[in-house]
Amino acid sequence: xxxxKMLAIFLSMAxxxxxxxxxxxxxxxxxxxxxxxxxxxxxxxxxIAFANSNASYPxxxxxxxxxxxxxxxxxxxxxASDAAGEVSTQNDQIETYCAMGVDLIIxxxxxYEASVTAMNTCRDYGTPVIAMFNHVNVDREEYPYYVxxxxxxxxxxxxxxxxxxxVLDEGSDVCIILGRGGxxxxxxxxxxxxxxxFDNRSDINLLDEQNTDDYRADSVDLVENWLQAYQxxxxxxxxxxxxxxxxxxxxxIRSVGxxxxxxxxxxxxxxxxxxxxxxxxxLDYTLLQDAFGQCDACIVxxxxxxxxxxxxxxxxxxxxYVEVTSDNVDQIMIEQYESIRKLMLMRL
Amino acid sequence: xxxxxxxxxxxxxxxxxxYRRVGIFVIFVLMFIICCSVKPDVFLTKSxxxxxxxxxxxxxxxxxxxxxVLINGTNDLSPGATVALAGVIAATVYQSTHSLFxxxxxxxxxxxxxxxxxGTLITTFAMPPFITTLATQQSARxxxxxxxxxxxxxxxxxxxxxTQGRWFGIPICVYILIVVCALCYILIxxxxxxxxxxxxxxxITAAKASGVNxxxxxxxxxxxxxxxxxxAAIIYASRVNSGQPAGGVGLEFQAITAAIIGGAGMSGGTxxxxxxxxxxxxxGMLNNILTxxxxxxxxxxxxxxxxxxxxxxxxxxxxxxx
Numbered sequence: 001x002x003x004x005k006m007l008a009i010f011l012s013m014a015x016x017x018x019x020x021x022x023x024x025x026x027x028x029x030x031x032x033x034x035x036x037x038x039x040x041x042x043x044x045x046x047x048i049a050f051a052n053s054n055a056s057y058p059x060x061x062x063x064x065x066x067x068x069x070x071x072x073x074x075x076x077x078x079x080a081s082d083a084a085g086e087v088s089t090q091n092d093q094i095e096t097y098c099a100m101g102v103d104l105i106i107x108x109x110x111x112y113e114a115s116v117t118a119m120n121t122c123r124d125y126g127t128p129v130i131a132m133f134n135h136v137n138v139d140r141e142e143y144p145y146y147v148x149x150x151x152x153x154x155x156x157x158x159x160x161x162x163x164x165x166x167v168l169d170e171g172s173d174v175c176i177i178l179g180r181g182g183x184x185x186x187x188x189x190x191x192x193x194x195x196x197x198f199d200n201r202s203d204i205n206l207l208d209e210q211n212t213d214d215y216r217a218d219s220v221d222l223v224e225n226w227l228q229a230y231q232x233x234x235x236x237x238x239x240x241x242x243x244x245x246x247x248x249x250x251x252x253i254r255s256v257g258x259x260x261x262x263x264x265x266x267x268x269x270x271x272x273x274x275x276x277x278x279x280x281x282x283l284d285y286t287l288l289q290d291a292f293g294q295c296d297a298c299i300v301x302x303x304x305x306x307x308x309x310x311x312x313x314x315x316x317x318x319x320x321y322v323e324v325t326s327d328n329v330d331q332i333m334i335e336q337y338e339s340i341r342k343l344m345l346m347r348l
Numbered sequence: 349x350x351x352x353x354x355x356x357x358x359x360x361x362x363x364x365x366x367y368r369r370v371g372i373f374v375i376f377v378l379m380f381i382i383c384c385s386v387k388p389d390v391f392l393t394k395s396x397x398x399x400x401x402x403x404x405x406x407x408x409x410x411x412x413x414x415x416x417v418l419i420n421g422t423n424d425l426s427p428g429a430t431v432a433l434a435g436v437i438a439a440t441v442y443q444s445t446h447s448l449f450x451x452x453x454x455x456x457x458x459x460x461x462x463x464x465x466x467g468t469l470i471t472t473f474a475m476p477p478f479i480t481t482l483a484t485q486q487s488a489r490x491x492x493x494x495x496x497x498x499x500x501x502x503x504x505x506x507x508x509x510x511t512q513g514r515w516f517g518i519p520i521c522v523y524i525l526i527v528v529c530a531l532c533y534i535l536i537x538x539x540x541x542x543x544x545x546x547x548x549x550x551x552i553t554a555a556k557a558s559g560v561n562x563x564x565x566x567x568x569x570x571x572x573x574x575x576x577x578x579x580a581a582i583i584y585a586s587r588v589n590s591g592q593p594a595g596g597v598g599l600e601f602q603a604i605t606a607a608i609i610g611g612a613g614m615s616g617g618t619x620x621x622x623x624x625x626x627x628x629x630x631x632g633m634l635n636n637i638l639t640x641x642x643x644x645x646x647x648x649x650x651x652x653x654x655x656x657x658x659x660x661x662x663x664x665x666x667x668x669x670x
Contacts, residue, residue, distance in 0.1 A: 056594030061498035181646060211645040216588045217595055221403045225639035228396045232389075251589050255402065255512050255519075256395065273502050273590070 045077040046306055048298075049097035051090055051107040051118075053133075055082035058244070059269045059291060060108065063132070066295040067106070074299060085180070087114040094118040098125035104305065105129040106298050109136045112184040119143055128311045130298050134185055140316075148316040149297045151289050153185050156321050157192020160266050163285050163323065164237060165200045167264060172236040175226050176209035177219050177249065179241040186211070189241060189268070197239075207235065212245060219248025220255070227256055236264060243267035243274035243286055250282045270324045272337050278329045288322040288332055364666035368618075371662075372610055376626045383637045390640055398519065402511060404632035405521045406431070406587065408625060409580035410603035411610075412532045413573030415624040418607050419536065420569055421549040421616025422470060422477040426462055427577045427603060429488035431596035434458035434581035436492050439501035439591030448506045455585075456578035462488055463574020467567035485600075492593040501591030510586035521583050528576060533621040535572070545569060549616030605652070606631055609659045613667065 050067055052060050064080060071078040079102065083090035087110040097105050098121050105127055109115035115136045122129040123143055133150045140146060164174070176193065179186040190209075198204060207230050212218035219240070226235055240246030246267030250260045260282040267274050270288035277283035297317045305311070324332050355363075384392045410427045417424045438455035442448070462484055469480045513520045536542035544565045547555040556562055584599075585591050610627030612619025634655070638648050 055498055056493060058498070058500060064498070208639075208642050210639070213597070216590070216592060217584070220587055221635065222639060224399045224403065225636055228393070228399055228636075229387075229390055229640040229642075231393075231395075247590075248588065251587065255587075256399070273500065276502075 045075065046104070046302060047077045047079065047102045048302060049079045049094075049100075049102040049105045050081070051093050051097065051105060052080060052082045053090065053108040053110045054085045055080075056084075058271050059242075059289065062291040063108075063295060066292055067298075070295060070299045074303070076299075076302065083110060085110065087111045091115070091118040091121070094129075095121045098122055098127045102127065104302050107131055108133045110134070110183065112137050119146055122146070128301075128305060130301060132294055132298065144310075144312045147301065147311055147314045149294050149301075149319070150317075151294075151319050151321050153188035154192040154195070156268055156287055156289070157189040157194075158196035159192075159287060159321055159323060160239060160268065160285065161193045161196020161198070162200070163325075164197050164239065164264065164266065165204075167284075168201065168204060168237055171203050171205065172264075173205045173207050173230065173233055174237040174239060175207050175223070175230075175235055176239045177222060177241055177245040178209055178211045179215070179245075180213055181211040186241065193239060207233075212241070215242060215244035216248045216251075219245040220252045223249040223252035224256060227252065227258070238263055238265050240265065240267045243269045243271040243283075246283055246286070247273060247277060250277060270322075270332060270336065272333070275324065275329050275333050275337070278324065278326055279333075281326075284325065286324045288324050288336070290319050290322065292336070293319045367662070367666050368611060371666075372623050372626050372630075376630055379630060379633055383633055386637060387640045391637060394517070396636065396640075398517075398522070400629070400632045400636050401522045401525070402519050402587075403635065404628050405511075405519075405525045406580045406584045407599060407602045407606060407631065408525055408628040409528060409576050409583070410599055411606040411624040411628045412528060412621065413576045413580075414600065414603045414607045415532070415610070415612055415619050415621060416536065416545065416569045416573050417477070418604070418612040418614065419549050419616060419619045420545040420566055421552065422566060422569075423481065423604070423614070424466065424570070424573060425478065425481040425600050426466060426485040426488060427580070428596040428599040428601075429485040429492070430459055430462045430574065430577045431581040431584050431599055432593055433462070433488045433492040433495070434578045435585040435595065436496050436501050436591035436593050438582050439504045439507065439585050440495075442504050442507055443501065446505060448509075451507060452579070452582050455582040456575050459574040459576070459578020459581060460571050461574070463570040463572070463577070464567070466574070467570030470570070471563035471567050489593075496591070496593045498593060500593070502589070504585060504590060507582060507586045508589055510583055512586070521586070524579070524583070528579065529621060529625055532576070536621055541565065541568065546617060549618070551617075602631060603628075605656050605659070608663065609655070611663070613663055614660075618663075618667070 048071060050064065052064065054060055055064065067078055079097065081093040083093060090107065090110055094105055094107060095118070105122060107118065107129060109131050112135060116138060119129065119136050119138050122145055126145060128145045131146065131148050135148055138146055178190060198206065208226060210222055212222065223238060238249045240249055246265050249265055253260045253263060264284050265282070267283060267286040270286045274283055274286045278286065297319065301314055390396060413427060414424060434455040437458055438451040441454045442451040466481055466484055469475045470477050509520065511519055511521045515523065536545060544555070544560050547558065547560055548562050548565060552562060584596060588595060606627035607619060607624045608627070609630055610620065610623025610625070612624065634651070638651070
C-alpha cells in the first residue's frame with residue numbers, strides 16, 4: 001500500500017515536471033523572438049550579468065570594479081558570478097542567468113569549445129551575450145546574439161615576441177612560463193610568441209617552457225630551478241604568461257642572489273605591481289590590455305540595446321594592446337591606477 | 349602460519365615492519381642517489397640543495413600540521429586557504445605598522461583561530477573533519493578575497509627577508525623550519541600529548557576508556573597545527589613578495605601527500621615527524637629534478653598521482669601485516 005502511494009506521488013511529480021518543462025520550452029521559443037524587443041520596451045532596470053572566469057585574478061578584479069562603477073553611473077543592475085576557472089560551472093551560471101531573464105550577459109569564456117554550450121543556451125533563450133577576452137568557437141551568422149569584445153591574445157604574444165626579437169642579443173637563451181594547460185589563452189599567447197620571436201630569430205634558444213597553475217608561487221619555484229638547471233649557459237630572457245608569472249620570476253631571481261635587471265623579463269596585463277616593477281627596473285616589458293576600454297565598449301552596447309538596436313547590428317570590438325616599457329609607464333600608471341586608487345579610498 | 353606464493357607470511361610480516369620503520373628513509377636515499385646520477389653537475393650543488401629546502405619550507409611546515417591531525421585520526425583541508433587568509437592579513441598589518449614581529453604574530457594568531465574553529469566544530473559538534481575543514485577552507489578563501497577585494501597586497505617590506513635573507517648562506521626560513529620540526533618532533537614523540545595522539549588515532553574507544561580527554565587533545569592538535577600553518581602563511585607571503593588572496597591552492601594536498609609518503613595513514617594511529625619531513629623532501633626533490641630535466645608539467649602531474657597511489661598501496665599492504 002505504501003509502495004503504491006509512493007508510486008502515485010512519484011508519477012504525479014513526474015507529470016507536473018513534464019508540464020512545466022513543456023511550458024518553459026514554449027515560453028523559451030517566444031522569448032527568443034521577442035527578447036531584444038522587450039529590452040527596448042521594459043521600464044525595469046536593465047540587468048547585466050557578468051559571468052567571470054576567475055575573479056581572483058587581478059585583471060578580472062579590474063574588470064569587475066570597472067563594471068560596478070559604470071553600472072552604478074548608468075543605473076543598471078549588475079549581477080556577478082565567478083566560475084573559479086571551471087568551464088562547467090561557468091556554463092551552469094550562464095544558464096541560470098538566461099533562465100532569470102537578464103537583459104545582457106557579459107562573460108569571459110574559459111574555453112573556446114566548451115563555452116559553446118553556454119552560447120547555445122543564450123541563443124535558445126535569445127539572451128544577448130558579449131564574450132570578453134577570449135573568443136568562443138561560434139559562427140556569428142548562427143549565433144546572432146553573440147558579440148566579441150576584447151584584445152587578440154595571439155597579437156599579445158606576437159607583440160611581446162617582436163619586442164624581444166629587437167632587444168635580445170645573438171644566440172640568447174629564453175625560458176617561457178606558460179599559463180594553465182588546457183585553456184585557449186595559453187595556446188594563443190604561445191602561438192603569438194612563436195610568430196613574433198622564434199620565427200623571426202632562429203638564433204634564439206628556447207631552453208624550456210612549462211605550464212603553471214598558481215601563477216605567482218609556481219613561477220618562483222620554476223624559475224629558481226631553471227636558474228639552477230641552466231647555470232652553465234645562463235638564462236637571458238624569461239617570458240611570463242602574465243604579470244604574476246613575471247613577478248614570480250623576479251622574486252626567484254632575487255632569492256638566488258641575482259639581479260633581475262640582468263635579465264630580460266616580460267609580462268602581460270600591466271598590473272599596478274608590474275608597472276612599479278618597470279619603474280624600479282626589475283621588469284622590462286608588459287602589455288596593457290585596456291580593461292577600461294573593453295568595459296566601456298560593453299556598456300555602450302548595452303545602451304544601444306536599450307535604444308532599440310539589435311546584437312546583429314554590432315561588429316566585434318577589437319581593442320589593441322598597448323606596449324608598456326620604461327618610456328611610457330608613468331603615463332600608464334596615472335591613467336590606469338589613479339582612478340582605482342581614488343575608488344578604493346572612497347570605499348574606505 | 350599462512351604461506352605466501354613466494355615469501356612466507358613471517359617474512360612478509362618482518363619486511364612490512366622493517367619498511368614501516370625505515371623504508372621511507374631508504375627510498376629517500378635511493379632517490380637522492382638517482383637524482384645525483386641523472387644531473388650530477390646541477391643537482392648536488394649547494395645552491396640547488398638550498399633551493400629545494402626553500403621551496404619545500406611551506407609544504408613541510410604544513411606537513412607537520414597535517415601529521416598531527418592525521419595521527420589522531422582526523423584530517424585538515426583548510427591549510428591552503430588559511431595560508432591565503434593569514435598571509436593577506438599579515439601583509440596588510442605590515443603595510444600599516446612596518447612591524448615584522450607583529451605581522452608574524454598576527455599570521456600565527458589567524459592560523460590558530462582557524463584551527464580553533466576547526467577543532468571546536470569537530471569536537472563539540474561531532475562534525476566529520478573532512479566536511480568541517482572543507483567548509484572552513486571555502487570560508488577562509490572567501491574571507492581573504494573579501495578582505496582584499498580580490499587584490500594582492502604588495503609592499504611587504506621586511507617580510508621578504510624571511511626567504512631572501514640569509515644567515516651563513518642559509519635562508520632564514522630554513523632555520524625557522526628546522527626549529528619548528530624539532531619542536532614538533534619533541535611534542536609528538538616525546539610528550540604525553542603525542543602519545544595521546546597515537547592512542548586516539550589507533551583506537552579512540554580504548555583511549556577514552558583509558559581516561560584520555562579526546563576532545564581536548566584533538567582541539568589542541570588543530571590549534572597547534574593552525575599556529576604552524578599561520579607561520580607557513582607569512583613565509584609563503586615572503587616567497588611571493590605579496591599577500592595573495594587566491595594563493596596557497598593545493599598546499600594541503602601536497603602536505604597530506606608528504607605526510608602519507610612519510611608513513612601517516614588516513615585511518616590514524618601512524619605517522620611520524622621525520623617521516624613527514626622526508627616525505628616533503630621527496631616531493632621537493634622530485635619537483636626539482638623533473639624541472640632540471642625539462643620534463644613537461646603534464647607528465648609531472650601524472651607522476652605525482654602515481655606516487656600518491658603507490659604510497660597508499662604500500663601503507664595499506666604493510667599495515668595488514670602488523
